[in-house]
Amino acid sequence: MKNKEGQQSLQDSLTGLPEWASERVMQQIRQLTNYEPAIGIMGKTGAGKSSLCNALFAGEVSPVSDVAACTREPLRFRLLVGDRHMTLVDLPGVGESGARDNEYAALYREQLPRLDLVLWLIKADDRALAVDEHFYHQVIGEAYRHKVLFVISQSDKVEPTSGGGPLSKEQKQNISRKICLLHELFQPVHPVCAVSVRLQWGLRVMAERMIKCLPREATSPVVSQLQPSFRTTVVREQARSDFGETVGAVLDSISAFPLIPAPVRAVIQAVRTTVVSVARAVWDFFF
Template sequence: MNNSEGLKSFHQSLSGLPQWASERILQQINQLTDYEPVIGILGKTGAGKSSLCNALFVGEVSPVSDVAACTREPLRFRLQVGERFMTIVDLPGVGESGARDTEYAALYREQLPRLDLVLWLIKADDRALGVDEHFYHQVIGEAYRHKVLFIISQSDKTEPTSGNGQLSAAQKQNISRKICLLHDLFQPVHPVCAVSVRLQWGLRVMAERMIKCLPREASSPVVGQLQSPFRTTTVQEKARDDFGETVGAALDAVSAFPLIPAPVRAVIQAVRNTVVSVARAVWNFFF
């Protein structure tokens, strides 16, 4: 990562602007490159949340909260790669205790606005989905549906289990049925994924979907946390485009300041496409 090279290119592309305008835009770009994503991971006990995180992400994990201190607080883990950070919030699974579910509803409502994405794990062999369905429609609701990516975990446990190290045609057929079932029950915004960490199956597709579901400012920093097999061309191109778009939006925000002189606004609009192209070109320097 060579941020100074990247910033030099930005400086050059903004050289036609008054100093205060280019400084404001560079400040916005710095905020974008330092963005720390927060991903929630939700699922019943034994859904394989930890193993999925370990399979996907490369960062050193350190717990930043102690579950014993307050059970209502979800566990938070910080992942670090170089100077970059990402936070994973381990949300308690619903449907394990009726008394707790009311408490969890309040907890989720408080957490959802702060999360960039929620990975909702449902075990391949879990058939008791009534509570999940109720919770999704009542608590997640319309406001946050776009933040949820459903993942069928432990796909190797789908019947009929073979135990021969790969999924059989019959298992794949049943996984497809389960995916259709979840689409019917939850009517999710994003396509449902299915994975098996044990067989290293479906993870690449899941990583690509996850990057597509993230808000634009979060995709690049998350790519930096992925294990190298999942940093596919598709993933990197999406993140690069998102970075370009967010830099473009930063210019638009400065251009929209109410007191900005019309000639300055015209210059910002004139250089916008160049600056977005620079952002795409120097993406590697930052991420």
């Protein structure tokens, strides 16, 4: 019901446009509101991929079995929250089988264009990063660096371990050093995150950073998949803003059609600010 109210408000804001232009805008907005994001998650066996996904997302995720390390096809999981879907793609970790890394390189090159984001998990106590570094620079390369968010997982295992209690000052200092090391090795586009699912540490910051890394059309659908505790004001406002800007981009793309009459182009440009404002205002109706 709210979805229809939101659509009606947007439709009303397009008054003055020719019917064909208004319908074209609404068609693309409907596609936007039904966008199904795809997030890849990679890491060596035991990096905690499934536990992180279960901690972040509200939909049930099937556990990743050890067989995944031997499969040459990425495992896909479809999450459902309400009537919204999101796909998680479990990508094989590199460096476990040198014979297969070449195959994995081909697999990644095939998958990367289809993914909105890749969460690259590196265990806090993993020191063997040479293969990861080579793979990142040679396979991910310049074209897809913006799609990768590095996550230091299992931060509670950083020395000196605290016997199950909260992270100690020394552990946090060593995690900071690990973050600096990853920045030196990989020179990532986005800041490195560090989390401990067991301690529920760092997850909110990671969720906020993940939303900032996503392409604009994917932020709102991903927010609707997050656990309620991670749908913070920062997260929601980022998604609301992105939705407005994406709707604005729809108007821009139609205005740029070469055969659009000048008067119609002028009307589109005149209503743009209002339509974007309405889109932000009705964001909650959709998501």
